[in-house]
Amino acid sequence: xxxxxxxxxxxxxxxxxxxxxxxxxxxxxxxxxxxxxxxxxxxxxxxxxxxxxxxxxxxxxxxxxxxxxxxxxxxxxxxxxxxxxxxxxxxxxxxxxxxxxxxxxxx
Amino acid sequence: xxxxxxxxxxxxxxxxxxxxxxxxxxxxxxxxxxxxxxxxxxxxxxxxxxxxxxxxxxxxxxxxxxxxxxxxxxxxxxxxxxxxxxxxxxxxxxxxxxxxxxxxxxxxxxxxxxxxxxxxxxxxxxxxxxxxxxxxxxxxxxxxxxxxxxxxxxxxxxxxxxxxxxxxxxxxxxxxxxxxxxxxxxxxxxxxxxxxxxxxxxxxxxxxxxxxxxxxxxxxxxxxxxxxxxxxxxxxxxxxxxxxxxxxxxxxxxxxxxxxxxxxxxxxxxxxxxxxxxxxxxxxxxxxxxxxxxxxxxxxxxxxxxxxxxxxxxxxxxxxxxxxxxxxxxxxxxxxxxxxxxxxxxxxxxxxxxxxxxxxxxxxxxxxxxxxxxxxxxxxxxxxxxxxxxxxxxxxxxxxxxxxxxxxxxxxxxxxxxxxxxxxxxxxxxxxxxxxxxxxxxxxxxxxxxxxxxxxxxxxxxxxxxxxxxxxxxxxxxxxxxxxxxxxxxxxxxxxxxxxxxxxxxxxxxxxxxxxxxxxxxxxxxxxxxxxxxxx
Numbered sequence: 001x002x003x004x005x006x007x008x009x010x011x012x013x014x015x016x017x018x019x020x021x022x023x024x025x026x027x028x029x030x031x032x033x034x035x036x037x038x039x040x041x042x043x044x045x046x047x048x049x050x051x052x053x054x055x056x057x058x059x060x061x062x063x064x065x066x067x068x069x070x071x072x073x074x075x076x077x078x079x080x081x082x083x084x085x086x087x088x089x090x091x092x093x094x095x096x097x098x099x100x101x102x103x104x105x106x107x
Numbered sequence: 108x109x110x111x112x113x114x115x116x117x118x119x120x121x122x123x124x125x126x127x128x129x130x131x132x133x134x135x136x137x138x139x140x141x142x143x144x145x146x147x148x149x150x151x152x153x154x155x156x157x158x159x160x161x162x163x164x165x166x167x168x169x170x171x172x173x174x175x176x177x178x179x180x181x182x183x184x185x186x187x188x189x190x191x192x193x194x195x196x197x198x199x200x201x202x203x204x205x206x207x208x209x210x211x212x213x214x215x216x217x218x219x220x221x222x223x224x225x226x227x228x229x230x231x232x233x234x235x236x237x238x239x240x241x242x243x244x245x246x247x248x249x250x251x252x253x254x255x256x257x258x259x260x261x262x263x264x265x266x267x268x269x270x271x272x273x274x275x276x277x278x279x280x281x282x283x284x285x286x287x288x289x290x291x292x293x294x295x296x297x298x299x300x301x302x303x304x305x306x307x308x309x310x311x312x313x314x315x316x317x318x319x320x321x322x323x324x325x326x327x328x329x330x331x332x333x334x335x336x337x338x339x340x341x342x343x344x345x346x347x348x349x350x351x352x353x354x355x356x357x358x359x360x361x362x363x364x365x366x367x368x369x370x371x372x373x374x375x376x377x378x379x380x381x382x383x384x385x386x387x388x389x390x391x392x393x394x395x396x397x398x399x400x401x402x403x404x405x406x407x408x409x410x411x412x413x414x415x416x417x418x419x420x421x422x423x424x425x426x427x428x429x430x431x432x433x434x435x436x437x438x439x440x441x442x443x444x445x446x447x448x449x450x451x452x453x454x455x456x457x458x459x460x461x462x463x464x465x466x467x468x469x470x471x472x473x474x475x476x477x478x479x480x481x482x483x484x485x486x487x488x489x490x491x492x493x494x495x496x497x498x499x500x501x502x503x504x505x506x507x508x509x510x511x512x513x514x515x516x517x518x519x520x521x522x523x524x525x526x527x528x529x530x531x532x533x534x535x536x537x538x539x540x541x542x543x544x545x546x547x548x549x550x551x552x553x554x555x556x557x558x559x560x561x562x563x564x565x566x567x568x569x570x571x572x573x574x575x576x577x578x579x580x581x582x583x584x585x586x587x588x589x590x591x592x593x594x595x596x597x598x599x600x601x602x603x604x605x606x607x608x609x610x611x612x613x614x615x616x617x618x619x620x621x622x623x624x625x626x627x628x629x630x631x632x633x634x635x636x637x638x639x640x641x642x643x
Contacts, residue, residue, distance in 0.1 A: 027474075032229055037134065038114060038117070040118075040119075043476070
């Protein structure tokens with residue numbers, strides 16, 4: 001019985017963790033991505049991906065953070081913001097906000 | 108000067124993670140010199156760099172193969188010595204009126220010169236800005252133009268050929284010397300002038316047989332550096348997705364007679380009530396529920412108008428990236444779960460029924476996202492055999508499977524390419540696509556399944572050919588002879604006449620060896636590739 005209960009608890013936790021883990025991607029409809037033939041990652045195959053994994057302090061009266069990055073003389077092809085359960089917890093209770101961003105510039 | 112970055116000891120794989128990773132001695136990443144403003148000058152500069160790389164390969168006694176988006180679902184793009192990533196060489200150049208051949212019937216505004224690495228999406232965009240469109244494209248838009256034509260990428264435009272059938276001129280680099288840049292077109296349908304060929308520093312060969320052989324070259328005719336494509340005025344497609352009963356669907360598959368079919372789309376009928384002929388017709392079939400209605404995707408060509416709703420959904424979602432691997436694992440472990448999985452994933456693999464949208468060709472076949480290791484096999488058959496072939500392949504899947512995939516049927520006109528796999532007057536492309544699985548004691552392997560398909564079609568006496576860029580039992584004895592009769596000899600003769608033995612070997616790879624297309628015909632007469640008279 002104990003074993004079944006712990007498995008159910010584990011499954012419940014897993015469901016919560018999975019449900020809290022998602023990403024939002026903004027993609028330019030008619031743009032082309034900057035190329036990188038060495039990138040053989042499944043989701044971004046052949047594209048030049050820049051990952052930003054950082055944290056910033058937000059004061060009490062601030063509700064947004066800017067991340068300023070160069071992208072050649074064009075623009076962004078894709079920007080992905082990832083949210084995980086850990087980030088949700090940390091960002092809710094700490095001033096320091098974790099940011100996980102990936103982007104691909106336009107060719 | 109164009110520059111090349113070297114990546115030694117690179118593990119190469121393809122976009123669909125189909126096979127591999129394949130060990131590679133040297134991956135070369137060529138980039139154009141964007142400070143060269145004149146596109147033809149930049150094109151020639153790129154050609155010079157490619158020739159330098161060819162010479163370097165010769166000097167190092169290594170083979171050489173150019174590749175683009177790695178789109179093919181097999182090892183056709185791979186060879187283990189040197190591979191040149193050419194997708195940054197992607198100029199799109201307008202054809203000047205004075206560059207059209209005097210005997211040509213082409214309007215220069217309907218011709219476009221594309222460098223090898225231009226991807227289909229980029230071409231769609233560039234043509235749209237000019238009020239033009241490709242005549243057809245594949246179901247996705249990430250292939251480079253050189254890769255797409257050399258493997259025979261097709262759509263389901265029933266009265267149009269494959270992408271390569273829009274090509275009217277080919278600019279090849281067949282070696283490191285000045286004489287090794289050639290511009291090839293048909294003598295019967297000349298397109299561009301000798302002056303154009305001179306501008307790209309190429310010698311001209313006008314020869315129908317050579318052109319047709321080099322159209323679907325499988326990478327064996329040297330580096331395709333540029334292609335001249337015939338395009339048309341931009342148009343819109345009205346797309347409908349409907350359920351269709353199998354009887355009506357297969358009657359249409361066998362005849363493409365939409366006029367007399369009981370299946371009609373309201374609003375797409377003539378004044379007498381008969382059905383209009385669509386631009387595109389495709390069927391989706393669940394092999395485990397053959398008596399269910401099929402799903403059809405059908406598109407009608409419409410004149411272009413500027414204001415129409417954006418057909419590309421603003422919000423999209425994708426499945427967990429590990430889900431296909433999980434499905435493959437589940438399928439291998441519990442093969443009886445496959446029909447349930449296919450049914451459960453219907454909304455992911457079949458288009459949603461009763462959706463109608465309007466958009467350009469480029470919008471209808473927009474970006475596809477990679478979703479894990481995939482397999483795809485495609486058999487070209489005469490439409491008259493389509494129902495019989497569907498029954499044969501469904502039986503293979505049910506008798507030897509199940510396998511984690513679904514069936515679809517697309518339709519396309521005959522290719523003029525010597526080794527164009529869409530080789531029947533009206534070809535039905537019968538496809539099985541799904542997640543890549545590993546065979547074991549419980550489940551047939553992909554390789555065994557592909558052999559069973561060939562054996563079953565042969566036993567049923569159904570002539571067929573297979574898509575060069577997809578999975579097939581390529582080592583099946585006599586496969587290419589069975590599929591193409593004498594056409595493969597014609598292809599080899601042309602290749603042997605155009606290339607030196609040294610360069611033919613340099614451009615050979617394992618795939619060409621496997622399908623027995625790599626052998627060089629010593630003494631192939633050069634007359635084979637002589638320029639022919641242009642008919643008056």
